[in-house]
Amino acid sequence: MYFPVAGIEVNPFIPPLVAFVVSFFTSMGGVSGAFLLMPFQVSFLGYTSPSVSATNQLFNIVAIPSGVLRYIREGRMVWPLTVVVIAGTLPGVLVGAIIRVKWLPDPAAFKLFASTVLLWIGIKLVLNIFRKDKSRNKDAEEKFQQLVKDHSSKSEEGVKLPTVRVLKFSTTRVSYEFYGEVYDCSTIGLMSLSLIVGVVGGIYGIGGGSIIAPFFVTIFGLPVYTVAGAALMGTFVTSVAGVIFYQAIAPLYPNMVIAPDWMLGILFGIGGMAGMYLGARCQKFFPAKSIKWMLAAVILFTACKYISEFFLK
Template identity: 50%
Template sequence: MLFPVSGVECSAALPVAAAFCISFLTSMGGVSGAFLLLPFQINVLGYVHPGVSATNQVFNIVACPSGVWRYWREGRLLGPLTLLMALGTLPGVFAGAFIRVTLLPEASRFALFAAMVLLYMAGRLLFDVWHPRRLRKPRTGAAGTAAPCRVLHFGVREFVFASGEETFRVSCRAVSLLSLVVGLVGGIYGIGGGAIMVPFLISFFGLPVHAVSGASLFCTFLTSIAGVCFYSLLAPFWPALEVRPDWLLGLLFGVGGMGGMYLGARCQKFVSARMLKYLLAAILLFTAVRCLGQAL
């Protein structure tokens, strides 16, 4: 099957299967998997135009709602956290998309920078796992009893929520500033930013992975809509770069991702937070190596 926008020629089953496998694993950590689809499209499918970033975001738009819906049904979708992340991320997404098209059409220099950031976050996660005295002691029971989240207070400076018997306080300003940086990175590479945001929320804010995953996926969905719209608006001004998304390829990725994210969100509560951190660290390390390979 030929995809005329991207120039990719492959079986229609390949993007569906790849997205399903990737999304099943990554959605348990609150990550859509778009950042793994990027090297897959570049290295396996040979899709190297800037439009690959927008195509990744099409995947997010189609795939994320199933995982978000599952987290919402289980009472693990934090509205205030989603709002703060979205407000900070959206301006960064627009700026990132513009930088991707104008300054980094090949993104080799930024790939090196992103690899360093991802390596640092993976190391931070592993350090927290290997030094349990730095971590909060879980009070929500066994791995299969991830408790619903309850918002206790939401103000200008902070919001407070409870997960099981434990209470968490989050600085609204810190989350918004972090989201702005994450949105910039996500806009350039066509990812929702969950791969970057979730490790920071876990490591620096001390939040439980079972509580932040739903908000991360929902924010990824919202920012991906904005990113695809902005890339589509930029496309007529850079016709030689093929900036527009490949909708057909993105939809096939999304169909596979939809099933993978739903099953991943449903299975997450049966996996311990420690194992999820190992999973996130492994994903980050893998992506960092891929970024280094693209940069060198």
């Protein structure tokens, strides 16, 4: 099947299949999978124009709601954190989109930028895994895991697993409780980080919240079981803004392909929708440390691949 906007030809079953596999694993860590679909489109499909960023964000719009719905149903959506993520990443994504079109339209320069970002995130995540866990994080995650194991067969019969309880949400602090442990963060700190990550996500074309979960885990010490839903919801909202923005500025750059390839994005999104729902449903059965290792592995692999491609060509 030929996709005229992307300028590529690919079997229509490939995009949803790849998106399903990627999204199933990455959604457990609060990552939509867009950051891995980007190198797949650039390196394997040969889709290198700025339009690929908009298409990737279109994937988020179609795929993410299913995973978010699951986290809401299980009571693990930290709404104050979600609001802060959206407020910080939304303007960042728009700035990032402008930077992508104006200063990083060249695929080689874009790959070097993307690899640098991913390498930094991956290293931070690995260092966090090896560093001795804060007792409150470790205890809460291990207790939650044990409860899931003890009641996995009963949970479908109405046994309620621990949920998030918001304690405070103001312009200065965000505080919530999860399985007997209290997590308290600076609202300004969370929003500042979200803004920076939003700019990076806007340039990379993955939505502002797509890579924010690893930052919340490594910098603020928040448990991955509670940040995944907020990160995905933030990614969804900022991706909507990103796609609208790319579509709106497309006429201003008649010599460049900027608007998303709607058919390709929807195909990726259909596979991602199923993968994210199952990933969100299965997350509680996977140890937090395993999820972190999974995120670190795919991030570092992608970064090294981009770096090697940049210097070998």
